Amino acid sequence: xxxxxxxxxxxxRILFVAGDGKRKTVRLGKVSLRQAEAFKLKLESLxxxxxxxxxxxxxxxxxxxxxxxxxxxxxAVGLVKARARAGDAAIGKFVxxxxxxxxxxxxxxxxxxxxxxxxxxxxFGEIRDMRKITPADAEDFRVFMATEGLGENTARRHIGxxxxxxxxxxRRGVIRGSNPFEGIAxxxxxxxxxxxxxxxxxxxxxxxxxxxxxxxxxxxxxxxGGIRMPSEALPLRWSDVNWEKGxxxxxxxxxxxxxxxxxxxxPLFPELHKPLMDAFYEAAEGAEFxxxxxxDKTANLRTQFSRIVAQAGLKxxxxxxxxxxxxxxxxxxxxxxxxxxxxxxxxxxxxARKHYLQVTDEHFEKAAQNPAQQPSANASNHQNSxxxxxxxxxxxxxxxxxxxxxxxxxxxxxxxxxxxxxxxRLS
Numbered sequence: 558x559x560x561x562x563x564x565x566x567x568x569x570r571i572l573f574v575a576g577d578g579k580r581k582t583v584r585l586g587k588v589s590l591r592q593a594e595a596f597k598l599k600l601e602s603l604x605x606x607x608x609x610x611x612x613x614x615x616x617x618x619x620x621x622x623x624x625x626x627x628x629x630x631x632x633a634v635g636l637v638k639a640r641a642r643a644g645d646a647a648i649g650k651f652v653x654x655x656x657x658x659x660x661x662x663x664x665x666x667x668x669x670x671x672x673x674x675x676x677x678x679x680x681f682g683e684i685r686d687m688r689k690i691t692p693a694d695a696e697d698f699r700v701f702m703a704t705e706g707l708g709e710n711t712a713r714r715h716i717g718x719x720x721x722x723x724x725x726x727x728r729r730g731v732i733r734g735s736n737p738f739e740g741i742a743x744x745x746x747x748x749x750x751x752x753x754x755x756x757x758x759x760x761x762x763x764x765x766x767x768x769x770x771x772x773x774x775x776x777x778x779x780x781x782g783g784i785r786m787p788s789e790a791l792p793l794r795w796s797d798v799n800w801e802k803g804x805x806x807x808x809x810x811x812x813x814x815x816x817x818x819x820x821x822x823x824p825l826f827p828e829l830h831k832p833l834m835d836a837f838y839e840a841a842e843g844a845e846f847x848x849x850x851x852x853d854k855t856a857n858l859r860t861q862f863s864r865i866v867a868q869a870g871l872k873x874x875x876x877x878x879x880x881x882x883x884x885x886x887x888x889x890x891x892x893x894x895x896x897x898x899x900x901x902x903x904x905x906x907x908x909a910r911k912h913y914l915q916v917t918d919e920h921f922e923k924a925a926q927n928p929a930q931q932p933s934a935n936a937s938n939h940q941n942s943x944x945x946x947x948x949x950x951x952x953x954x955x956x957x958x959x960x961x962x963x964x965x966x967x968x969x970x971x972x973x974x975x976x977x978x979x980x981x982r983l984s
Contacts (some may be wrong), residue, residue: 558574559571561594562582564584568585568587569592569593570582570585571583571593573601575636583630583631583633583634588904588935599619600752603631606880611978614800618638621734625640637730638729644685646686646726647684647685647950648678648690649674650686651722652677653674653732656671662811662919665788670718676707681694681698685734686725690723694737695737695741698714711731712743713744716742716743717743720736720739723738724736725861727740727742730913741889751885752875752915753874753875754880754884754917755880755884756884760776760781762869762871763776764776764777765869766868770832770836771836771841771848772861773832773835774833774835774836774848775787775790775848775858775933778790778793778832779878780828780881780884781828781829782829782883783901785809785811787851787857788809788950789808789810789811789903790847791846791848792806793847794845794846795844795847796845798825798833798847799825800825803824804822804823805825806822807822807823809821811903821903822901822905823902851912852882859877884915886898886904886909886914890909891902945954
């Protein structure tokens with residue numbers, strides 16, 4: 558329990574026993590008794606939080622709303638963490654410190670955060686105080702990225718990462734109050750307009766234009782294996798190829814955090830056999846990895862791939878690697894159950910419907926066909942649908958002699974009609 562003490566001149570102080578058993582004092586200065594009592598209640602809650610570890614949301618909001626002077630007094634007695642200095646709130650320095658703490662993050666994750674830093678500094682400046690960034694400033698930043706030509710989904714991802722940065726700043730006491738990026742759209746939208754179906758003719762033309770066996774394999778693995786590029790191609794080892802069972806083990810860095818998502822098996826589709834064999838015969842003695850020429854995980858394969866597509870006489874399509882993978886999922890979904898295809902491609906049915914499955918020209922052409930063009934098929938389907946309801950006949954005992962007549966025939970006394978239902982009823 559805490560108590561209120563009075564000093565000369567109407568000044569108040571709060572006396573309390575901390576969790577370590579030591580008596581401590583917080584001097585409030587010249588305040589009213591009612592103000593001192595309200596402060597005492599919140600202070601007692603903070604002492605309790607230190608002992609139990611249970612944090613009260615209302616008290617947390619109260620602490621966040623304190624001015625720096627009052628907050629500093631609580632920090633001096635160990636009830637709250639000291640707020641950052643003005644230099645620590647500089648946006649450039651804070652993001653640098655945040656990135657330095659990302660020791661377990663994947664290289665692409667770190668690269669994405671560095672890109673966010675560049676955009677924030679470009680708009681706000683290197684030393685802009687994060688504590689002074691308002692929701693209006695965050696909205697202006699969002700507009701700035703759009704006017705600079707950044708894609709819609711990329712801008713949304715950057716907003717999500719900005720929200721993550723400011724959330725960390727709030728937790729660390731660098732800023733107080735609400736997150737200025739809260740409420741700004743950050744959910745990536747499904748870009749249906751950028752979907753593109755890569756036909757087999759296009760894919761085969763690109764494969765034929767590839768400069769070497771490894772490039773041919775990369776394209777085949779994306780278009781016919783449906784694997785992610787380059788994250789799932791680089792970990793592939795020759796030991797992952799089961800030639801006998803016709804399977805390929807895929808290691809997936811993107812889904813390894815999910816239970817059972819660290820790897821998956823896909824079939825050795827017929828389209829993969831020749832590219833794999835070509836790469837195998839060209840591999841060095843004792844080679845471990847299948848892809849050896851492009852080992853950098855941050856390598857941008859798109860530039861070279863665009864040249865290959867042009868060499869094939871084609872125009873590069875949107876999201877080239879993703880759309881080849883999406884094309885394969887659409888293709889396989891025509892032949893196999895959804896859960897099987899999703900297990901092969903390493904995604905969920907919900908994600909597949911939202912980001913992968915496409916409506917193709919072939920779907921329209923097939924649906925628009927005149928039924929009269931396929932009479933035999935329609936008749937066959939109709940006949941089969943009727944036969945589906947016909948049960949197999951029950952095997953009856955063989956009757957030695959057929960019944961030639963049932964009605965109008967008299968039988969000797971003591972004999973009955975052998976075809977009478979009463980006589981042939983199954984027991």
